[in-house]
Amino acid sequence: xxxxxSLVQGDFDKSKTGVVTFEKIEQEAKExxxxxxxxxxxQSQWLSQFIDGEVFLKLENLQxxxxxxxxxxxxxxxxxxxxxxxxxxxxxxxxxxxxxVAYHAQKMGIAATIVMPESTPIAKVERTRSYGASIILHxxxxxxxxxxxxQLMRRNNHALIHPFDDANVIIGQGxxxxxxxxxxxxxxxxxxxxxxxxxxxxxxxxxxxLNPAIQIIGIQSLYxxxxxxxxxxxxIHIDARKDSQTIAEGIAVKAPGHLTLEILRDVLDDMLIVxxxxxxxxxxxxxxxxxxxxxxxxxxGVAAILASREIFKGKRVGTIICGGNVDSRIxxxxxxxxxxxxxxxxxxxxxxxxNPGILGQLSQIIGKIGGNIFExxxxxxxxxIMIKTAYVCAxxxxxxxxxxxxxxxxxxxxxxxxxxxxxxx
Numbered sequence: 192x193x194x195x196x197s198l199v200q201g202d203f204d205k206s207k208t209g210v211v212t213f214e215k216i217e218q219e220a221k222e223x224x225x226x227x228x229x230x231x232x233x234q235s236q237w238l239s240q241f242i243d244g245e246v247f248l249k250l251e252n253l254q255x256x257x258x259x260x261x262x263x264x265x266x267x268x269x270x271x272x273x274x275x276x277x278x279x280x281x282x283x284x285x286x287x288x289x290x291x292v293a294y295h296a297q298k299m300g301i302a303a304t305i306v307m308p309e310s311t312p313i314a315k316v317e318r319t320r321s322y323g324a325s326i327i328l329h330x331x332x333x334x335x336x337x338x339x340x341x342q343l344m345r346r347n348n349h350a351l352i353h354p355f356d357d358a359n360v361i362i363g364q365g366x367x368x369x370x371x372x373x374x375x376x377x378x379x380x381x382x383x384x385x386x387x388x389x390x391x392x393x394x395x396x397x398x399x400x401l402n403p404a405i406q407i408i409g410i411q412s413l414y415x416x417x418x419x420x421x422x423x424x425x426x427i428h429i430d431a432r433k434d435s436q437t438i439a440e441g442i443a444v445k446a447p448g449h450l451t452l453e454i455l456r457d458v459l460d461d462m463l464i465v466x467x468x469x470x471x472x473x474x475x476x477x478x479x480x481x482x483x484x485x486x487x488x489x490x491x492g493v494a495a496i497l498a499s500r501e502i503f504k505g506k507r508v509g510t511i512i513c514g515g516n517v518d519s520r521i522x523x524x525x526x527x528x529x530x531x532x533x534x535x536x537x538x539x540x541x542x543x544x545x546n547p548g549i550l551g552q553l554s555q556i557i558g559k560i561g562g563n564i565f566e567x568x569x570x571x572x573x574x575x576i577m578i579k580t581a582y583v584c585a586x587x588x589x590x591x592x593x594x595x596x597x598x599x600x601x602x603x604x605x606x607x608x609x610x611x612x613x614x615x616x
Contacts, residue, residue, distance in 0.1 A: 223366050230370070238496060245508065249510070251513050252483065263357075263363035264295050268280060269299075278350065280292065280351070281352070285333060290319055297324075310331060314518065358450065367390065372397060381407050385418050387448050387451055391407075395458030399458055408462060409455065409462040411442060411462060417445055469494040477512075486515055488514055492511065534594075536588055537586070540609065542608040599611055
């Protein structure tokens with residue numbers, strides 16, 4: 192989770208920020224053609240139908256290391272001096288930035304140190320380590336990791352590869368816009384997820400240059416609406432209470448960068464805020480309808496479309512699926528929860544007499560109506576019921592909520608009092 196990674200003012204080296212221009216982005220984009228994938232931009236038919244317009248998705252989830260981060264880290268590391276490269280690079284991250292720095296450091300023969308919070312999932316740690324980086328687990332949060340990173344940077348004279356507040360990083364991320372606007376030049380609206388702001392800054396500069404009439408809308412989560420609070424303080428209207436946890440770790444940044452914020456002031460036309468249920472719904476919908484695996488940050492633009500249909504109705508809309516690195520456990524839970532919310536996976540509590548063959552009879556009734564039993568358990572002891580009575584709890588896959596009610600009705604008509612248990616599975 193890339194929280195609050197802007198350096199404190201005393202550590203902000205303005206000589207490293209440089210100037211970000213369309214010409215520099217265009218130049219670096221040509222070199223990146225031989226370094227990273229030119230990811231496709233596809234039209235999403237179901238989203239297009241949803242808004243009675245056209246929706247295009249730039250699939251950076253298919254990028255090297257699974258996110259757009261590989262673009263900016265390459266440009267930043269390529270432009271280090273020989274002396275900086277010899278001293279090695281350092282960064283702090285628990286996700287996509289860590290993977291990208293480690294990957295390019297290995298390719299360039301540069302020693303890389305990645306500081307990650309102790310709470311970072313083992314799979315992410317080992318994936319980063321697999322690229323040959325030296326991993327240091329430090330602190331409970333990314334803030335702790337950041338402070339320790341700065342100490343190591345000063346002590347060992349490492350070059351810091353900042354996740355977003357660096358001109359070269361922004362220039363590299365801007366190459367996403369070169370590709371997307373080349374493929375689809377006449378978009379009405381472009382939705383860009385915003386964490387630290389490098390992607391939106393670089394792509395925003397490109398989009399305004401190639402299509403001055405385009406409307407650029409930044410997307411942030413209710414968990415971390417830091418840029419929206421500064422630039423569009425009236426945007427946050429979903430809920431006065433911010434989400435306490437987020438599935439969109441890639442945009443969970445508590446403060447934008449110094450450089451990125453100034454660019455975003457110029458290129459953003461508006462911002463939209465999405466909450467956790469919206470993001471989860473978008474992730475599931477992308478898998479079901481487009482067979483696209485997007486991480487929470489990558490699905491933020493789609494979440495905004497689904498939540499604000501009238502804003503985009505009849506327009507040509509583009510968004511960037513900026514990453515696809517999702518923990519397999521989260522992904523499986525997301526899909527199963529989606530089935531529950533759609534009424535396609537229900538839990539039935541069935542009252543039965545405690546006689547032999549009861550489970551077989553129930554299975555026949557459920558199967559005859561077309562239900563598929565996932566799990567079934569027989570409860571005799573822990574309910575306040577008569578000695579010859581028992582409860583059966585059956586988790587059943589159905590076509591939809593109406594089908595679930597049909598199964599429930601069939602059981603009742605067969606003499607088995609049944610109700611759908613509404614709490615989570």
